[in-house]
Amino acid sequence: xxxxxxxxxxxxxxxxxxxxxxxxxxxxxxxxxxxxxxxxxxxxxxxxxxxxxxxxxxxxxxxxxxxxxxxxxxxxxxxxxxxxxxxxxxxxxxxxxxxxxxxxxxxxxxxxxxxxxxxxxxxxxxxxxxxxxxxxxxxxxxxxxxxxxxxxxxxxxxxxxxxxxxxxxxxxxxxxxxxxxxxxxxxxxxxxxxxxxxxxxxxxxxxxxxxxxxxxxxxxxxxxxxxxxxxxxxxxxxxxxxxxxxxxxxxxxxxxxxxxxxxxxxxxxxxxxxxxxxxxxxxxxxxxxxxxxxxxxxxxxxxxxxxxxxxxxxxxxxxxxxxxxxxxxxxxxxxxxxxxxxxxxxxxxxxxxxxxxxxxxxxxxxxxxxxxxxxxxxxxxxxxx
Amino acid sequence: xxxxxxxxxxxxxxxxxxxxxxxxxxxxxxxxxxxxxxxxxxxxxxxxxxxxxxxxxxxxxxxxxxxxxxxxxxxxxxxxxxxxxxxxxxxxxxxxxxxxxxxxxxxxxxxxxxxxxxxxxxxxxxxxxxxxxxxxxxxxxxxxxxxxxxxxxxxxxxxxxxxxxxxxxxxxxxxxxxxxxxxxxxxxxxxxxxxxxxxxxxxxxxxxxxxxxxxxxxxxxxxxxxxxxxxxxxxxxxxxxxxxxxxxxxxxxxxxxxxxxxxxxxxxxxxxxxxxxxxxxxxxxxxxxxxxx
Numbered sequence: 001x002x003x004x005x006x007x008x009x010x011x012x013x014x015x016x017x018x019x020x021x022x023x024x025x026x027x028x029x030x031x032x033x034x035x036x037x038x039x040x041x042x043x044x045x046x047x048x049x050x051x052x053x054x055x056x057x058x059x060x061x062x063x064x065x066x067x068x069x070x071x072x073x074x075x076x077x078x079x080x081x082x083x084x085x086x087x088x089x090x091x092x093x094x095x096x097x098x099x100x101x102x103x104x105x106x107x108x109x110x111x112x113x114x115x116x117x118x119x120x121x122x123x124x125x126x127x128x129x130x131x132x133x134x135x136x137x138x139x140x141x142x143x144x145x146x147x148x149x150x151x152x153x154x155x156x157x158x159x160x161x162x163x164x165x166x167x168x169x170x171x172x173x174x175x176x177x178x179x180x181x182x183x184x185x186x187x188x189x190x191x192x193x194x195x196x197x198x199x200x201x202x203x204x205x206x207x208x209x210x211x212x213x214x215x216x217x218x219x220x221x222x223x224x225x226x227x228x229x230x231x232x233x234x235x236x237x238x239x240x241x242x243x244x245x246x247x248x249x250x251x252x253x254x255x256x257x258x259x260x261x262x263x264x265x266x267x268x269x270x271x272x273x274x275x276x277x278x279x280x281x282x283x284x285x286x287x288x289x290x291x292x293x294x295x296x297x298x299x300x301x302x303x304x305x306x307x308x309x310x311x312x313x314x315x316x317x318x319x320x321x322x323x324x325x326x327x328x329x330x331x332x333x334x335x336x337x338x339x340x341x342x343x344x345x346x347x348x349x350x351x352x353x354x355x356x357x358x359x360x361x362x363x364x365x366x367x368x369x370x371x372x373x374x375x376x377x378x379x380x381x382x383x384x385x
Numbered sequence: 386x387x388x389x390x391x392x393x394x395x396x397x398x399x400x401x402x403x404x405x406x407x408x409x410x411x412x413x414x415x416x417x418x419x420x421x422x423x424x425x426x427x428x429x430x431x432x433x434x435x436x437x438x439x440x441x442x443x444x445x446x447x448x449x450x451x452x453x454x455x456x457x458x459x460x461x462x463x464x465x466x467x468x469x470x471x472x473x474x475x476x477x478x479x480x481x482x483x484x485x486x487x488x489x490x491x492x493x494x495x496x497x498x499x500x501x502x503x504x505x506x507x508x509x510x511x512x513x514x515x516x517x518x519x520x521x522x523x524x525x526x527x528x529x530x531x532x533x534x535x536x537x538x539x540x541x542x543x544x545x546x547x548x549x550x551x552x553x554x555x556x557x558x559x560x561x562x563x564x565x566x567x568x569x570x571x572x573x574x575x576x577x578x579x580x581x582x583x584x585x586x587x588x589x590x591x592x593x594x595x596x597x598x599x600x601x602x603x604x605x606x607x608x609x610x611x612x613x614x615x616x617x618x619x620x621x622x623x624x625x626x627x628x629x630x631x632x633x634x635x636x637x638x639x640x641x642x643x644x645x646x647x648x649x650x651x652x653x654x655x656x657x658x659x660x661x662x663x664x665x666x667x668x669x670x671x672x673x674x675x676x677x678x
Binding site: 033034035116203216219220222223224225230231234235236240242246247248249250251252253254255275279281283284337338339341 | 472473483487489490492493495496497529530531533534535537538539540542544545546555557577579591592593640641642644646
């Protein structure tokens with residue numbers, strides 16, 4: 001009898017562990033085939049933190065002159081990009097880099113275009129908030145002012161207390177901090193999940209008619225050896241940068257696509273050289289993190305500096321020619337990835353590959369009310385009207 | 386709570402799975418050594434004297450799958466090594482060996498490395514070893530994006546149709562090293578050289594559906610007749626695989642180095658050294674990549 005009980009307990013406990021069952025776990029709302037994201041142990045997901053983070057994300061009080069929020073450059077209808085080549089902050093200073101999509105950012109082990117050391121969303125959020133080169137939200141040195149703005153709003157008093165009950169019991173100084181603000185912003189961004197594109201329905205949902213014939217031909221090109229797209233844009237998030245709960249070793253990929261060759265030796269513009277700026281390794285010239293291609297049809301213009309306007313141009317002008325530098329005086333970059341070999345491409349193939357890339361657009365993601373502006377009915381600055 | 390549950394389930398799995406285990410099993414750790422022409426492989430190091438041009442290579446990645454490992458008993462019987470299912474490196478009868486540590490030129494890699502295979506066999510006296518370089522067909526053509534570790538490493542994705550890269554070995558040849566001019570390249574000044582081994586010509590209904598078979602499986606079967614289980618090492622030497630290759634050039638219009646695809650003039654010397662048939666030519670001889678020490 002005792003032995004039987006032990007066996008039953010064994011089976012039950014094993015099953016619970018293996019299926020990831022536990023009490024009170026955050027519901028990601030993911031389709032069953034998608035592994036859940038990895039989350040820092042000190043910032044577990046809760047609906048209350050996501051909701052607070054959503055309010056902060058859309059709140060212009062997070063900028064020095066209260067004109068911009070995170071959402072200024074990360075707009076839901078553009079898969080959380082801004083449609084610009086590069087973005088400007090509150091002082092008008094232009095960034096060197098194009099605002100990246102936040103769809104499925106929870107799966108990225110390394111963030112932004114060209115910083116191998118930036119591995120957590122909590123830390124990343126400090127950059128737009130407080131960065132001085134470029135100035136984005138412009139809050140450097142103004143964190144006390146920020147906390148005062150938040151603390152004075154009854155909406156935040158309620159949201160902060162719910163999201164951080166322990167800190168709430170310790171008082172306002174513990175509750176309104178960079179820790180709580182960045183943890184909430186990170187939690188909201190981790191909730192921005194996009195897995196309901198026509199391609200998902202076709203590949204994982206058993207809806208074989210979810211893709212057009214053109215998109216299916218484009219799929220064959222995408223996964224083929226002629227264009228080699230999937231080598232870097234592989235995996236369910238269409239990037240070789242991936243981290244999730246079922247992947248013990250996270251993967252990162254920084255590549256030079258041969259966009260520039262300023263000197264015949266592969267130099268990129270001196271003020272925007274990729275991760276070489278941080279690693280100091282000459283071999284890292286022009287290397288940028290592979291972006292996800294999910295919702296890519298909504299995130300124009302393209303490349304790290306927004307220098308290519310359309311997907312068709314990215315395919316025809318850039319990748320087919322072995323990197324855009326091929327059209328310049330020094331020709332193809334010697335520093336480009338070995339996968340950027342160039343290829344012959346017909347207009348039909350460009351259209352087919354574009355149709356495939358368009359099939360990665362998730363209409364429910366850009367309309368999901370849980371990702372939308374909670375202040376919309378309260379006026380542009382988050383102030384009740 | 387979650388950590389507690391994981392802990393509890395690990396306990397449960399261990400407690401429950403070991404109760405039925407026979408006491409006459411023995412644990413085995415097979416040690417592998419990655420080398421280039423006899424020198425130990427390290428990320429960031431360059432290796433001289435490689436290939437027909439005696440070129441200098443700086444590797445940026447080296448991982449490979451081994452599978453179907455069998456130990457050969459003194460009486461000649463081959464006994465499958467039952468791999469420890471560790472959730473990281475080993476799944477069913479496949480293990481990922483990972484010699485890069487994510488530093489320097491291996492930046493796109495992962496920090497942890499793995500140079501051993503761990504498992505259990507019935508106790509006995511074993512004097513030899515068999516293994517396959519590659520992923521068995523039944524695991525090779527699933528959707529890698531949702532497969533269990535170590536079959537979900539994006540670096541090892543070949544494509545869904547063709548399965549995994551069995552070997553991923555990436556380098557920069559001396560073409561761009563200081564003091565030596567760029568080697569003349571037919572396709573432009575590309576100076577990267579890779580060996581990616583995988584199955585090819587795997588026809589299927591679409592790029593993301595599994596094929597029924599592959600015309601060129603390209604799995605390397607290795608038999609080491611004399612292997613000391615306690616002190617021996619399985620030596621994998623890419624220098625030997627590249628001995629007859631020219632790593633400073635790439636045949637026009639083909640993948641950089643040899644990526645196993647048919648009709649790539651860079652491939653015959655490499656496939657030959659791996660003991661594999663290529664483009665209708667039978668293997669030139671036994672594989673030279675792996676030996677016992």
